[in-house]
Amino acid sequence: GDPADAQTGDGTRPSIIRFSADSTPKIDPAVITDLVGSVCVENLYDNLTYPDETPNLATDWEASPDGLEYTFHLKEGVKFHSGNDLTASDVVFSFNRFKTIGQGFAYLFDTVEECVADDDYTVRFVLAEPLGSFMGIIWHLYILDEETVMANIVDDGTYGEYGDYAMAWLLDNDAGSGPYTATEMVHSDYFLASRFPDWHMGWEGRENAPEQFQAIYLTEPSTQQTMMANQELEISSPWFAPENYEALDEIEGVELAFTTWACTQYIFFNTQAAPTDDLNYRKALSCLLDYESFLGPVFYGAERSVGPVSSAINGHNDSCTTYNYDIEQAKEYLAQSRYADTYQDIELECFLLDSAPALEKMMLSLQANCAQVGITMNIRKGPWLTYQEQISNPDSAPNVSTCNITPSVNDAASVMRTLFGSATQGTFENPTWVSTPELDERLDTAVTILDTDERNAAAMELQDYVMAELCASAPVADMANPYAYQSTYIDWPVADYYNETGELKYYALGMDMYMPDISIYTDR
């Protein structure tokens, strides 16, 4: 079981998609939050519906009118990789496991109280309060084979009779029913998966889908460049700097494709620490950002953000208040601020994640512009953990920080609540410490609205409100995910769409590399 098996003896290309991973992927659906993990899990496991709410394991579903119960009818005859049949009890088991472990995306299911198997092929989710975007989150629940999981638990774990819930085992193996099955996990090196012949969707019409895919742990851009050039890598990382993509684009047979996960780059202000605790001061800072200039050199293929919610998200407000680069305006705001007289003496603390070198350009530019109006800004670079630690407390949180956030739900109201609600206060999604009870109330109400249009209207209103009245963060760019890929021998719908339309298409995390959709031509 290794890539050699996929290699045909006559010198043609192996039917494999190799893509870059920024860490060894975790393939346990209960713990993943990252891109590579999502890609792998999406290909190894099945969910009730796909993220775009098309049927997968569930053939159809209905919600109770009060929005507190959702019932799903499962497809029959679905086989796990182990050969076991998939039934409602597996769904219940998977849900319980997800909630009990409490990591990964489990927090999205906070208000989902329980999952009940009404019969072998019917499951019902019971909610504590209505959740407008329930159908938007249900795809995060992947279904595991109860029997396989329970056969592989370590007994003295922390979950009582469930031992360790097979968490150790599931790091290297899968218990899913998805199109691919885990073949080999070499930690700190690669993860390899192969086609599952009995996949319930069937392989007809997808004969050219890769036999295998491999997530390779790669960090250095130069390494990937070399590998792309040698055709040892099919899809590059989406995290590089623009210069790298330009270099990659020049390699023969390699082209670029852009997608979006609705990821937005924000500049966050700590609204509790001087001087960013002053609204006008924050507005001034918002005016000191030269938004347009970042789009090419910093955020490759990105668009200027309008409001805190990405334009790819349902419920995005296109006419939200925005701030533009305008030094004079900034000076005016400063003059109105509480720090009109003293702002030149106060040093701004800015935190920059060391993992994304391109962001440094943006912060340096802000630093330079600040200097123009007399504000001194100190940049400190640090790793993710330090950042998390600092923002968890309003006293230690930096005045200015920057981070991109990928919504896990395609719903503006939920996104707004994550960005500004007190529940997430002090996390990387909401490091501004701006939440107030009344804001909370408005957000909470918005998410419970069941009707999509009404919910979106409320969300739009909120978007404008936070921009105009709070200005706790400055959304900079709606990011695009650039990929370099081997265009000569793979057909990738993601790329095709971009090449045809020139537009960014939204994909839920992991969906852009859904392997059954990709075709690879071993003879090209």
Place this chain on the structure above:
Amino acid sequence: MDEKLLDIQDLSVWYKTYRGFAEVVDHINLYVGKGEKIGLVGESGCGKTTTMKMVMRTLDERGIKVGEGSKLLFGGEDILAMDAKALLDLRRRKISMISQSPMAALNPVFTIGQQMMDVLKYSGQFDKHDKKGMLDAARKAIDSVMIPDPDRILNSYPHQLSGGMRQRICIATSLLTPRQLLIADEPGTALDVTVQGQIHKLLRRLVEEEKRSLIMITHSLGVVRELVDRIYVMYAGNIVENCDTAELFKNPLHPYTQGLLACVPRLTGGGISAGIYGYIPSYVNPPKGCRFFNRCPHCTERCKQEKPGTYMAAENHAVSCFLYEDKGPAKERGDGHVE
């Protein structure tokens, strides 16, 4: 007069130092007859070891310069002109030298046995595979220098032996194969008097038994008096006096020799003479004239400016000092010897 075995003619040696060339041996003439024992006496640093290492050609050729016209004749053959093969032959069969410092003369990481076997192996006296024969020869050599339990010694490393033992091992090694000339460079200086005496006696026995020639290097006049037939006194790279042993002690002529003799403390008491205080001059810029002038009680202006020749002050007694210019004829190069 018997045949000259080794005849050093007009030898000059310079060391390359970072200050410049140091002329450590300055045009010296010296010979040893067959079966003769001569002594080379002088204070430390006067060039005795350098001269003798030159004879063995074991000085690093890169670090020295040899004066033009220097000749080292061994049995009529010039050592300086020898090729590598001839040199090996010279070292293996004809001359051997006992080092000054027994502590440093043995390779610290090989056993005595290994080192002796190597010498035997390459001496050409034994068949390469005749381990037993070589071992016996090594044992015999150790026996001959009066060390008990040769087998234990052969398996010991140098640091496990005392200084006296090491010195004896050095002697034994240099006598492993028959040689015509033995150069002993201050054997025993590093050792205690009682041991030193034994070593000297041993040496004398070994030389006399096999009718070898000996060059005894030392800074102790007492030692040469007991051991050798003829003495060369060396000072700062020059040979200043040369005569038979008895003559030297009866009638020392050179002011340096006189001074040296005077300051040897006597067992009979009577105090010690004032000595010759001061130091050997620098070799890099040696004095133009006599190298002893700055310590000499008889120093004149001429001594400072002009090098004294070698004068035959008496029969068989050559001195290199202007005081004796009138006593005997100056000798031309090569004739500075007693003949």
Place this chain on the structure above:
Amino acid sequence: MSNELLTLKNLKQYFPVGKDRFVRAVDGVDLTINHGDVMGLVGESGSGKSTIAYTVMGMYGMTGGEIDFEGEVFTKETKRKRSMKFRREAQIVFQDPGSSLNPYQDVRSILSLPLKVHKVVPKNEIDDKILEILEMVELPADFMYKSPNSIGGGEKQLVSIARALCCNPKFIILDEPTSSLDVSIQAKIINMLIKLKKEQNLTYMFITHDMGVMRNVSNRVAIMYLGKICEIAPTETFYRNPLHPYTQMLLSSIPVVSEEDETIKPKAVECVGEIPSPVNVPTGCSFHTRCPYKCERCTKEDPVMREVEPGHTVRCHLIDK
């Protein structure tokens, strides 16, 4: 007798090597040095001469016995402590001139250390005092700013002597002060020492292995072998009539330069063997392994010091016969 300056009683100095094994460097030494004496201490290398000196000076905590310096008594209990008076009045000149001067100090600071520590002169007169001392040892005044690296061995030893003279001492231990020097320089140093002794009223303990030097400087001689003293005698008597076989061996092995000297050397004994390791001291008389006269008794019983004539004591069974 108030004439005694230094008395050693049954002095012992062992050094541990490994477990339960000792180097018996000094093993029960009794010695008396009177005011104005030059006590010569002779012996082969490793016989414990330096160790006696160092123990007296307090460089080691002694293993046993007693040191009495003008009534001040040092024992095992006093460890390495010495009174300031002792430190001022007893000085030592070391064996190796190369290592006894700090190469990174000039002569001036080397000499001023004892002056400062013992406050011999007021601070502002230190330089004058140094010049005075340099003059005493006949070194030119510009030596003051020379570094030990730039002067010869003999001059270094003179500086060491000068340093010992700084505090106007009564007693100086000279540990082979000339053994690493050429004879021509040795003569100068020894003459200097003799002169200084007269001028300054000093008492010496003169350690050497050169019997010739000993003859010319000391008035009493002690011979050491393996940590023990085997013969003590006034110099005259000693050279005229050496009694201990080892002493005879020592004397006979000296290369001499004149016929007169030759006559002094005892002819009867021949040198054999080497001094045994002080870790494994032979039983009985420690010299029996090399002694030409050894008998049964020697291997079993350790002889004691016996006075044969006034001032001449020997440690040998032969004397009993």
Place this chain on the structure above:
Amino acid sequence: MLRYILKRLLQGVFVLIGVSIVIFCLSRIIPGDPARLALGQHATQEAVDNLSKQMYLDKPLPVQYILWFRDVLHGDFGISLSTRRSVTEDMKQLLPATFELIFWSALFMVGGSLILGRAAARHRDGILDSIIRVFSYIGIAVPSFVVAIVLLVIFGNLWQVIPTLGRLSTGVAPPDTITGFYVLDALVQGQFSTAWDAFLHLLLPAFALSLGGMFQDARLMRSALTDNMGKEYMCVSRSYGLPEKVLMNRYLFKPSSTSVITVMGMDIASMVGNAFMVEQVFNWPGFSKYGANAMITKDLNSVCAVVLVIGATFLVVNLIVDVINAMVDPRIRLGGDL
């Protein structure tokens, strides 16, 4: 000899315990809740508490250390916060890769420096000597990560004759694990093409890692050789008429090697550090990369384990060096003046 080794080993163990205390304390006194940091901010409090308990974070520091140390003695370094796997498992898998790399680098370094050093000493002040001197300065001054980048660019982009990335080419199956050293394992199992491929992959990273040390040690070897050439025993041995070759290869080489061996040991040990960067550049799936990652992500258990393993490696290398030295030099082996 055995006693000597045991004694050194015992000393080493004590040093290691010291290292473990220092590192453990350092790693636990950093601010913040490691469990929360590891699980992210969306994880439930229960999940965080579970992890804290697993890592003994709820206990006072000395107790934490003792419990941790007890586990370590059982071969359990705890759970890695970033890979979520047992650190011991991670290490088992990654160590061979790094050790293989270091092994070959060491081989290159030792072999290269001995050969070059001897050649330089023999042709003292000649062209080769000058070249080695120049390179030794370059070796000192050019950081290994720069060498690595340069090699990667040359062989990865410009002149693709040697593979640059990973341990094996894609499509080549790793040999069954015996020692974890691919070349060795493949050879033992008769898979010569795999062995060759693995060897080719080793070439560049090993070279990058060994380059500096190689030339420096060559220079050291040269100076040790030339120093000892002037020693009295060389002069004496020469005067016995031993041929130059024997003098050079035997009488000069052995005593000269002791000082060089010690430095070589230190150089090999410091390769463990430099491997951190070289592995990164060549995408070598080794333990140093893992360690660097652990440090940056504050993966406490992994950091402690990595540091301890490096310390142990260091000690073992030093021990081996001492043993070799003792074998070469009887004065160390048998005790005595040096």
Place this chain on the structure above:
Amino acid sequence: MDAAKKKKGFLKPSTRENFCIYWYNFRSNKLSMVGLAIVVISLIFAIFAPYVAPFPEHAGAYVDLANAGVAPNATFWFGTDVTGRDILSRVIFGFRGALKMAVVVLAISVPVGTFLGLLAGYYHHTWVDTVIMRMTDIFLALPSLVLAMTIASLMEPNMTNTMIAVTLSWWPWYTRLVYSMATGYSKEYFIKNAELVGASRAHILFKELLPNCLSPVLTKMALDVGWVILLGASLSFIGLGEQPPTPSFGTMISEGSTYMPDYWWMTAFPALAIVFVILGFNFLGDGIRDMLDRGKQ
């Protein structure tokens, strides 16, 4: 005392004369002169960076995206980085950080290490020796890069902490060096003599022992400047070092290396700068060693 000097008609040989001898010895080695030149240039760069650099503002917060990634040309001799900053200017400013680091690290670790080494060496075979040397062993049980990395990574990553980390991994080397010398010198007679005379401990440690141990320490220090810079660069390369926008060699190389080989100048010039400094200090260190060795003769 001056009177005494005059009376005798001699003067203390001036330190200048000594200096001349040393200088002569130093000068006779060409490489050490090259080293000295490099060091002087580096120092000039470090101290006068704002005046030497063609675009001093590029060392700070400066963005010129229009000029980003420009290859070396007449205006930007070393090209620009992806933010449009002049590499030459940043390299020149890089000397600042590098030398600052070296100076701070050595200024702390050398005195501390030396003092501990002196103590342990003088009190050889006592508990002082044991405690100090076991501590040293622990710190030396890890390669200095690994130790510094560990310490730096556990603390907040910034320049100060990096310096602390490097210092912590640096002092034991001096302790060990001085220790080995001090144990040797403690046996020498001049130390014994000072003890016997009754000099104070401080005098023996600092006036007698210390000067003897100083010259290897000095040599090592000169060589170590290069090593510290290298270690600092390695740490920055991994991401534990100088904060933006302050330029540092390691960060520049690591950033540049992600754009290899297309933007080679972003890596090449900072790398050459490191090589340049390290080479310079190594030449200088070797020169000082030779000089001191010869001075002794």
